[in-house]
Amino acid sequence: MNDAYGPVPRKEDARFIRGQGTFVDDIALPGMLHGAILRSPLAHARIVSVDATAARAHPMVVAVLTGEDLAKRGMAWMPTLFGDVQAVLATDKVRFQGQEIAFVVATDRYAARDALELISVDYEPLPPLIDALTALDPGAPVVREDLPDGNHIFDWSAGDKEATDAAFAAADVVVECDMIYPRSHPAPLETCGAIADYDAVSGKLTMWSTSQAPHAHRTLYAAITGLPEHKIRIVSPDLGGGFGAKVPVYPGYLCAIAASMETGRPVKWVEDRSESLMSTTFARDYHMHGEIAATAAGEIIALRARVLADHGAFNAVAQPSKFPAGFFHIFTGSYQIRAAHCEVTGVFTNKAPGGVAYSCSFRITEAVYLVERLTDMLARELGMDPAELRMRNLLRPEQFPYTTPAGWQYDSGDYPRALRLALDMAGYDELRREQAERRARGEYMGIGLSFFTEGVGAGPRSQMDILGLGMADGADLRVHPSGKAVLAISVQTQGQGHETTFAQLVAHELGLSPDDVEVVHGDTDRTPFGLGTYGSRSTPVSGAAAVVAARRVRERARLVAAAMFEVAPDDLEWLDGKWRVRGDPDQAYGLDEIAKAAHSTLELPGGIEGHLDASAVYNPPNLTFPFGAYICVTDVDPGTGEVTVRRFVAVDDCGVRINPMIVEGQIHRGLADGIGIALMQSIVFDDTGNCLGGSFMDYLLPTAIECPSPELGQTVTPSPHHPVGAKGIGESATVGSPAAVVNSVVDALTPFGVVHADMPLTPGNVWRAIQGRPVRTDLAIG
């Protein structure tokens, strides 16, 4: 019985609609100081000197920290989440525009900003490395002299090269393309920030911060500061979105900690929008060469990819450590492709660090884009309809569980059903007829498809970890004497509605109302250890832990109920939310009565300690593999290059939906991401390394005008290994939708002979594609 599941209103909303949320910058502590960061205007320069004398003399300045000051504390450098190091405050040289150089602490936020102007930095400019394609050229500027390998980070490959080469050699048709997945930024509406409050008497550091992974951050802070881990408490209060931007540890957090230790007072640091866009984690920045091979009849037989990955100045990707290119090797997507091989090379450049962020499911979005663009190009080459080519090559339901050429085991799916539903909802044949009519009238309408398979819920501990921390998550469930419950979880909401969905998960297992379950999250002193909320892992991992804990409570309740009835536990059955005597179902106790008895003086059988509380740690046996079929209809003005997204049909299968209202909200968001990423969101650099996407005037986000009203459909293929059959949904639409938008625009431009155009498909870039004069979309270099 799914009584607790369904579109129940969110518990979180009551505070937000009243303006009573508690975001980091809403918190003010007595005696709190404000920090501001001096950042480098240059992309690459040696630091000759930093003189903070005048800043220190400012009447409202309490402290100034430079890299040298942090070095005395052993905090000038910090580990990144991928085992590299990153400068907290630069001591030797600056490696990207916006890099942190000094930290001013003052009695108000304006004074802190004023004092930044009083710091004098003497730079010796160095030639910057901006174009990733030149990073490995002899004579290229070296970004990281501190490492033995210059600008080279890694070479990594997956799949079977020989088999793939052989399949290509035997193919009737091969299509290939260079494509850029440009650098973007997740741009949550709330920027990153923190308040560090170090209590020298107790030796305890309390840190309110915008963290998607508070437990992992605690472990990291312990390693960096030398404070023992039990003396660090991370509170991640209401977060104004995350999308991956709040997974890494940023220099500002550590500056706030060091400044609080230095001054003995709480120190707040909140970055402004430009700081956020220029210095915190970017996303994507993949330069891909893809090849697809097929028979003349349209059977896809092989896929090959070579990728150059621009990681910026430090390798600060946030992803499982055994996968330097994330999950990119899921790149065969949703198709039965027998042979596949990919090679990825990572390089340093003089740009902000990051790379895995923005709802990408650890690079699956890049992989989906590659295979979905190539599939469309192949359809054109073969003269086949792209829907027909996809239908022909999609995995069949009977092939699941399916092992891909690169070793992924997809858990469940019925792909043709999802694609058929999307085609029906869109009225695909009618759309093609309309397109033909419009073309005859000189109008440019595009119909773009994409089919994606996601892999989310990282992950099995033996294969997936971050800095050696296995990616299992915990849940603690306490049941009070009245039968009301408190669930403490290791993940937390940045808008996804955990307080509601997780209450529903527990309520469903225990015959409660979601209102009877309070969800505690985002506070390391009050919640069990876990790796945090990203990669759509909350429901697949922590949600599963919550269900396992609830089922343990239910089993304890059974023993207590058996004592109450004076029958054997086996004589009871769980039915309609109560333990009932077999054969006499009116003899029943609900959790409220059982909890009361468990806390009472009732004599309990040996081995039962009383109370019903239980906890669980969930180590997922595999990822879950949600999937979907998207169709995007666009209209393109050939005179201006302007693209209008007219319709977006999205069929998603994320297994069992616990709260369908929340699920659909997540999909709405991802479709807007697809429109934004495909059409406008791009962080571009000029040849001196100036970031040209440093404000919302330049880094454009879609508004209500650009986003159409989405048409959603669903199929439900439960995950066979998740306790309630759910799969993650948080990133599906962000992963799946950009390819549909680009396929649609390129489809619209077919009469002009355009076979590919790189994102972002701004009016300028579309117009250049129409003119047959495309330019590099990632650089603003003459």
Add this chain to the structure above:
Amino acid sequence: MKITVTVNGTDYSQVVEPRLLLIHFLRDELRLTGSHWGCDTSNCGACVVWLDETPVKSCTVLAVMADGRQITTVEGLARGGALDPVQEAFATCHGLQCGFCTPGMIMTARWLLDHNPDPSPAEVREAISGQVCRCTGYENIVKSVLWAAKHDGDDGDDADE
């Protein structure tokens, strides 16, 4: 400079720096943290409040410009404990996720409905087009505003007028 500003019906007299932004006056001085700072460039609208009767982006208004004037923020919208229908609508229609843009969206939506009680979806989209939401794709915000248009005057308002 000394300014007197009426915020949600209460007068506040205070000495402020001439450069102090209205959003920081509201948040840091008056501790009304419902309105949020989001971008500095008037693009995102997380800071929208009403200056007298008009929605403004309070990150681009100086506090001194509000001297002698009325400010209404999301905290001042509920009347006598009863939520404004727009507030109710956002919760009913899942018009928010992280909640960061929500106060600004609600203030603009209330203004729209006060001036156009029966807007079309396109008019709603235009009204909120100067504001950014990163979570909802706007779909459920539009639905929320249309729901509020239908339910305006259902409750709460009568007792006040």
